[in-house]
Amino acid sequence: xxxxxxxxxxxxxxxxxxxxxxxxxxxxxxxxxxxxxxxxxxxxxxxxxxxxxxxxxxxxxxxxxxxxxxxxxxxxxxxxxxxxxxxxxxxxxxxxxxxxxxxxxxxxxxxxxxxxxxxxxxxxxxxxxxxxxxxxxxxxxxxxxxxxxxxxxxxxxxxxxxxxxxxxxxxxxxxxxxxxxxxxxxxxxxxxxxx
Ligand code: VGL
Numbered sequence: 001x002x003x004x005x006x007x008x009x010x011x012x013x014x015x016x017x018x019x020x021x022x023x024x025x026x027x028x029x030x031x032x033x034x035x036x037x038x039x040x041x042x043x044x045x046x047x048x049x050x051x052x053x054x055x056x057x058x059x060x061x062x063x064x065x066x067x068x069x070x071x072x073x074x075x076x077x078x079x080x081x082x083x084x085x086x087x088x089x090x091x092x093x094x095x096x097x098x099x100x101x102x103x104x105x106x107x108x109x110x111x112x113x114x115x116x117x118x119x120x121x122x123x124x125x126x127x128x129x130x131x132x133x134x135x136x137x138x139x140x141x142x143x144x145x146x147x148x149x150x151x152x153x154x155x156x157x158x159x160x161x162x163x164x165x166x167x168x169x170x171x172x173x174x175x176x177x178x179x180x181x182x183x184x185x186x187x188x189x190x191x192x193x194x195x
Pocket of ligand 1: 020081147
Protein backbone atom coordinates (compact mmCIF):
# COMPACT_ATOMS: atom_id res chain seq x y z
CA UNK A 1 0.00 0.00 0.00
CA UNK A 2 1.17 3.54 -0.64
CA UNK A 3 2.79 4.48 2.68
CA UNK A 4 1.64 8.08 2.41
CA UNK A 5 -1.99 7.07 2.14
CA UNK A 6 -3.71 8.48 5.19
CA UNK A 7 -7.29 7.24 5.21
CA UNK A 8 -7.83 3.57 4.34
CA UNK A 9 -9.88 1.06 6.33
CA UNK A 10 -6.84 -0.38 8.04
CA UNK A 11 -4.88 2.80 8.54
CA UNK A 12 -5.31 4.83 11.72
CA UNK A 13 -7.73 7.71 11.51
CA UNK A 14 -5.57 10.68 10.61
CA UNK A 15 -5.99 14.43 10.95
CA UNK A 16 -4.02 17.18 9.26
CA UNK A 17 -3.07 19.88 11.77
CA UNK A 18 -2.21 23.25 10.21
CA UNK A 19 -0.26 25.22 12.79
CA UNK A 20 -0.39 29.05 12.89
CA UNK A 21 -0.31 29.84 9.16
CA UNK A 22 -1.26 33.42 9.98
CA UNK A 23 -0.42 36.65 8.18
CA UNK A 24 1.90 37.94 10.91
CA UNK A 25 4.16 34.88 10.47
CA UNK A 26 4.44 35.49 6.70
CA UNK A 27 6.33 38.12 4.68
CA UNK A 28 4.82 41.54 5.40
CA UNK A 29 3.74 40.45 8.88
CA UNK A 30 5.20 41.62 12.19
CA UNK A 31 6.99 38.32 12.87
CA UNK A 32 7.57 37.11 9.34
CA UNK A 33 9.31 33.82 8.58
CA UNK A 34 11.10 33.72 5.21
CA UNK A 35 9.19 30.73 3.85
CA UNK A 36 5.78 31.75 5.23
CA UNK A 37 4.10 32.61 1.92
CA UNK A 38 5.61 29.62 0.18
CA UNK A 39 4.47 27.25 2.90
CA UNK A 40 0.96 28.77 2.88
CA UNK A 41 0.73 28.19 -0.87
CA UNK A 42 2.07 24.64 -0.59
CA UNK A 43 -0.35 23.81 2.23
CA UNK A 44 -3.28 25.11 0.18
CA UNK A 45 -2.19 22.94 -2.75
CA UNK A 46 -1.72 19.98 -0.41
CA UNK A 47 -5.25 20.44 0.96
CA UNK A 48 -6.51 20.25 -2.63
CA UNK A 49 -4.43 17.23 -3.61
CA UNK A 50 -4.50 15.26 -0.34
CA UNK A 51 -7.33 16.73 1.74
CA UNK A 52 -9.73 13.89 0.97
CA UNK A 53 -7.34 11.41 2.55
CA UNK A 54 -7.77 12.95 5.99
CA UNK A 55 -10.59 12.21 8.39
CA UNK A 56 -10.30 15.81 9.64
CA UNK A 57 -8.39 18.99 8.84
CA UNK A 58 -7.97 21.45 11.69
CA UNK A 59 -5.93 24.60 12.32
CA UNK A 60 -4.38 26.40 15.26
CA UNK A 61 -4.10 30.16 15.67
CA UNK A 62 -1.98 32.30 17.93
CA UNK A 63 -4.63 34.63 19.39
CA UNK A 64 -3.19 37.23 21.71
CA UNK A 65 -5.02 39.78 23.85
CA UNK A 66 -2.52 40.54 26.61
CA UNK A 67 0.14 37.80 26.69
CA UNK A 68 2.46 39.62 29.13
CA UNK A 69 6.20 39.26 28.50
CA UNK A 70 5.57 37.22 25.33
CA UNK A 71 5.36 40.67 23.69
CA UNK A 72 8.34 43.00 24.00
CA UNK A 73 9.62 46.27 22.55
CA UNK A 74 13.09 44.67 22.65
CA UNK A 75 12.34 41.10 21.68
CA UNK A 76 15.02 38.38 21.81
CA UNK A 77 13.19 36.26 19.17
CA UNK A 78 13.46 33.21 21.40
CA UNK A 79 11.27 33.95 24.41
CA UNK A 80 9.97 37.40 23.58
CA UNK A 81 8.56 38.74 20.35
CA UNK A 82 7.25 41.83 18.64
CA UNK A 83 3.50 42.29 18.92
CA UNK A 84 1.88 39.66 16.68
CA UNK A 85 -1.38 37.82 16.08
CA UNK A 86 -3.54 40.16 18.09
CA UNK A 87 -7.00 38.64 18.40
CA UNK A 88 -9.33 39.66 15.54
CA UNK A 89 -6.55 41.54 13.68
CA UNK A 90 -5.53 41.03 10.05
CA UNK A 91 -2.20 39.66 11.32
CA UNK A 92 -4.00 36.92 13.24
CA UNK A 93 -6.05 35.85 10.22
CA UNK A 94 -5.21 32.74 8.29
CA UNK A 95 -3.05 33.30 5.19
CA UNK A 96 -5.39 33.55 2.22
CA UNK A 97 -3.70 30.69 0.35
CA UNK A 98 -4.73 28.18 3.01
CA UNK A 99 -8.12 26.66 2.12
CA UNK A 100 -10.27 27.87 4.99
CA UNK A 101 -13.28 26.10 3.47
CA UNK A 102 -11.47 22.82 4.14
CA UNK A 103 -10.79 23.51 7.82
CA UNK A 104 -13.25 22.03 10.29
CA UNK A 105 -12.19 23.70 13.53
CA UNK A 106 -9.80 26.40 14.76
CA UNK A 107 -7.97 25.99 18.06
CA UNK A 108 -7.01 29.42 19.38
CA UNK A 109 -4.37 29.86 22.03
CA UNK A 110 -2.40 32.45 23.94
CA UNK A 111 -5.01 35.04 24.89
CA UNK A 112 -3.24 35.98 28.14
CA UNK A 113 0.01 34.03 28.03
CA UNK A 114 2.58 32.63 25.62
CA UNK A 115 1.18 29.43 24.11
CA UNK A 116 3.29 27.64 21.55
CA UNK A 117 1.40 24.36 21.46
CA UNK A 118 -1.91 23.93 19.71
CA UNK A 119 -2.82 21.60 22.57
CA UNK A 120 -3.08 24.71 24.76
CA UNK A 121 -5.82 25.90 22.45
CA UNK A 122 -9.54 25.36 22.37
CA UNK A 123 -12.34 25.50 19.83
CA UNK A 124 -15.65 26.52 21.40
CA UNK A 125 -14.28 25.51 24.80
CA UNK A 126 -13.15 22.04 23.66
CA UNK A 127 -9.43 21.30 23.89
CA UNK A 128 -7.65 19.99 20.82
CA UNK A 129 -6.80 16.65 22.44
CA UNK A 130 -10.41 16.12 23.49
CA UNK A 131 -11.74 17.12 20.07
CA UNK A 132 -9.43 14.68 18.27
CA UNK A 133 -9.94 11.80 20.69
CA UNK A 134 -13.74 12.19 20.62
CA UNK A 135 -13.50 11.55 16.88
CA UNK A 136 -11.21 8.55 17.16
CA UNK A 137 -8.21 10.23 15.57
CA UNK A 138 -4.97 8.35 16.26
CA UNK A 139 -2.49 9.93 13.90
CA UNK A 140 -1.58 13.54 13.12
CA UNK A 141 0.22 15.02 10.15
CA UNK A 142 1.59 18.38 11.29
CA UNK A 143 2.43 21.34 9.02
CA UNK A 144 2.82 25.09 9.49
CA UNK A 145 4.74 27.85 11.25
CA UNK A 146 7.10 28.04 13.01
CA UNK A 147 9.04 24.78 12.84
CA UNK A 148 11.20 25.79 15.81
CA UNK A 149 8.34 27.02 18.01
CA UNK A 150 4.69 26.16 17.50
CA UNK A 151 5.18 23.18 15.16
CA UNK A 152 7.74 21.79 17.62
CA UNK A 153 5.60 22.34 20.72
CA UNK A 154 2.41 21.06 19.09
CA UNK A 155 4.16 17.91 17.86
CA UNK A 156 5.80 17.20 21.23
CA UNK A 157 2.46 17.56 23.01
CA UNK A 158 0.81 15.35 20.40
CA UNK A 159 3.32 12.59 21.14
CA UNK A 160 2.72 13.08 24.90
CA UNK A 161 -1.01 12.71 24.25
CA UNK A 162 -0.36 9.38 22.55
CA UNK A 163 -0.88 10.34 18.91
CA UNK A 164 1.32 9.04 16.13
CA UNK A 165 2.96 12.13 14.65
CA UNK A 166 4.39 12.82 11.23
CA UNK A 167 5.79 16.24 10.36
CA UNK A 168 5.64 17.20 6.68
CA UNK A 169 8.87 19.20 6.66
CA UNK A 170 8.50 20.93 3.28
CA UNK A 171 5.24 22.40 4.55
CA UNK A 172 6.87 23.97 7.62
CA UNK A 173 8.65 27.32 7.93
CA UNK A 174 11.14 28.13 10.72
CA UNK A 175 11.95 31.46 12.38
CA UNK A 176 15.59 30.35 12.35
CA UNK A 177 16.90 27.67 9.96
CA UNK A 178 19.37 26.07 12.40
CA UNK A 179 16.84 26.00 15.24
CA UNK A 180 14.28 24.58 12.83
CA UNK A 181 16.62 21.71 11.91
CA UNK A 182 17.39 21.09 15.58
CA UNK A 183 13.67 21.01 16.38
CA UNK A 184 13.07 18.38 13.69
CA UNK A 185 15.87 16.20 15.07
CA UNK A 186 14.45 16.60 18.58
CA UNK A 187 11.04 15.51 17.27
CA UNK A 188 12.52 12.40 15.69
CA UNK A 189 14.16 11.51 19.01
CA UNK A 190 10.81 12.00 20.72
CA UNK A 191 9.18 9.55 18.31
CA UNK A 192 7.87 11.61 15.40
CA UNK A 193 8.27 10.67 11.77
CA UNK A 194 9.47 13.19 9.21
CA UNK A 195 8.50 13.18 5.60
C1 VGL B 1 5.20 31.43 17.22
C2 VGL B 1 6.85 32.81 17.92
C3 VGL B 1 5.99 33.48 18.73
C4 VGL B 1 4.78 30.29 16.36
C5 VGL B 1 4.31 32.09 18.03
O1 VGL B 1 3.63 30.26 15.92
O2 VGL B 1 5.64 29.43 16.11
N1 VGL B 1 6.46 31.80 17.17
N2 VGL B 1 4.72 33.10 18.80
